Amino acid sequence: MEKGTTCVVVGGGPAGMVLGLLLARAGVDVTVLEKHGDFLRDFRGDTVHPSTLQLLDELGLGERFAALPQSRLDEVAFPVAPGQQVVIADFRRLRSRYRYIAMVPQWDLLNLLAEAGAAEPSFTLRMRTEVTELIREDGRVRGVRYRGPQGEAGELRADLTVACDGRWSLARAQADLPVREFPVPIDAWWFRLPRDPHDDPAGLTPRVAPGRFAVVIPREGYLQIAYIGAKGSDARLRARGVEQFRRDIAELAPNFADRVDAIASMDDVKHLDVRLNRLDRWHVPGLLCLGDAAHAMSPVGGVGINLAVQDAVAAATLLAEPLQRGAVTEADLAAVRSRRLLPTILVQWLQQLMHRNLVSPILSERRAGPPWPVLALLRRFPFVSLGPAYLIGVGVRPEHAPPFARRPAAPAADADGEGG
Incomplete structure (x- = not known):
């Protein structure tokens, strides 16, 4: 019988890889299962926000990340006339070390996190391993069944299973967690x-x-x-x-x-296929959903990755000690949702507001941009662009690396600067 693990993470996206790394740095035995053979997929979200850049610094990965090929966005602007634009969000106004959004291919970020995880004795990443079913016994999720690289069937038992497998989460569906869908135009x-x-x-x-x-x-x-x-x-x-x-x-x-x-x-x-939804309940006994598996976001604002990473940090902070004790309760899992629910609701509310007042009027040809009072306000008082910059770049309740996960800066020379 295959040796079990303390925590199995389904999905090697940003949430799954950050959670796996942080838990491993707490000494928790964690296994991340990723169904693909590599991270090379086009048109994933590639925005790395100031709060995530700060987190990478706290994890000792800032210099290695800075060495990756990237471009930087200083602002979000909207054209109002030929040769004229109004700045909606000016990240240069942020009072933080990072005053831009880094555009980095997601596979480079994930490879960096995988390399960092490989340095931790209790971290395992298994590629080409597709989860096919939850193991459920006595009313509790006890791990997962999977299909391995050669098509072989296997099962991995765990004290906790974390679904980070995206908006079409298999784990979420098999746990019968109902999804609240919001209209998207x-x-x-x-x-x-x-x-x-x-x-x-x-x-x-x-x-x-x-x-x-x-x-x-x-x-x-x-x-x-x-x-x-x-749509x-x-x-x-x-x-x-x-x-x-x-x-x-x-x-x-x-x-x-x-x-x-x-x-x-x-x-x-x-x-x-753009979706905007969230779970009312993010867990069942033995299973927790994070990131898009818990709340799919619209691409408006480009905040999906940032929220998923923040979920992972909160989960690691709250669950590392219970996992070390081997006693994760439903109250522990519910605490993760409680901590991350307000940022999720606020971002989704703002996205719905933008759908109604910006996107839909453009698509229905009623207007060619933001409402004129908004444009007039931003023209007259440019500093107002700090508000959208903060909401997009930092967000509500940004999470910081817990003490057990922090490391001194690792020089870029220690890493593959091309991201693997």
């Missing part, structure tokens, strides 16, 4: 375009046309673009074909017209 389509030396390297600026808009994210060597349209329109968009899609992009951003041929086919355009 949009879907997103991600694609890349070549980056020109004259492209703005520091700002995130929407491009708006009647009935649609796009958000351009400067990345190291290319532009990552989110095309935003009405449920993926089939219609694809039926129109790649030539029409290229024309749509050229109309949205005429300065990209000379490079839209980089979209070879609609296969290069990845559809994201």
Whole structure:
């Protein structure tokens, strides 16, 4: 019989890898199961916010992270006239060491966390290991059954199972945890375009046309673009074909017209079915849900990764000692939700507000941008842009590394600067 573990984490995304690393640094035997063979997947969220940058510093990983290829966003701005824009969120106004959002391929961040975890004796990462079923006995989750790299079946028993397997969480579904869905008017389509030396390297600026808009994210060597349209329109968009899609992009951003041929086919355009939901209860005995498994976020504001990481830090802080004792109670698991519920509700409320007052009016062609009172306020009092910058970049109730997880800075020379 396979040796069990104290904590098994389902999913090697940001929440799962941060939780695994922190628990291992507390001496907890933790195993992270990731179904893919590597972390190389396009168009995951790649924003690393100031609060997460601060956390990496506290974990001793700041210098190694800084050595990764990245671009930096200083502001979020909205065009109001040709050659004119209003800054909505100015991260340079933050009173923190980090006054920008780092844009780093998520696989580089995850590889960095995996390398840090490998240095801990009680940390195990198993790739190409897909969880297929929860083990449930006597009304409690006792671990997971999985399919291994060669297709072999196995089971791993654990005192605690943590679901970090995203918005379509298998573990959450098998635990019969009901999901509260909120209406969302949009879907997103991600694609890349070549980056020109004259492209703005520091700002995130929407491009708006009647009935649609796009958000351009400067990345190291290319532009990552989110095309935003009405929910449920993926089939219609694809039926129109790649030539029409290229024309749509050229109309949205005429300065990209000379490079839209980089979209070879609609296969290069990845559809994201945008969801906004959360669990009323994040746990059952023996199982806890975190990140998107507990609360799927809209891409508006780009805060999903940040919230997932904050969930993981809170969970490690609250659960390390009970796990060391081998006595995690339902009250311990409920405490994680209690700590993270207010930030989750506030962010989702703000996203719903932005859907109603910014996104929907653009898609219905009632307006081409934010309400004019908001624009007038930001023009007259630019310092107001600190508020959105703080909510996006730092958030409500930012979490800090617990003392047991802190380490002195590790020089970048000790790590693979290319992120593996």
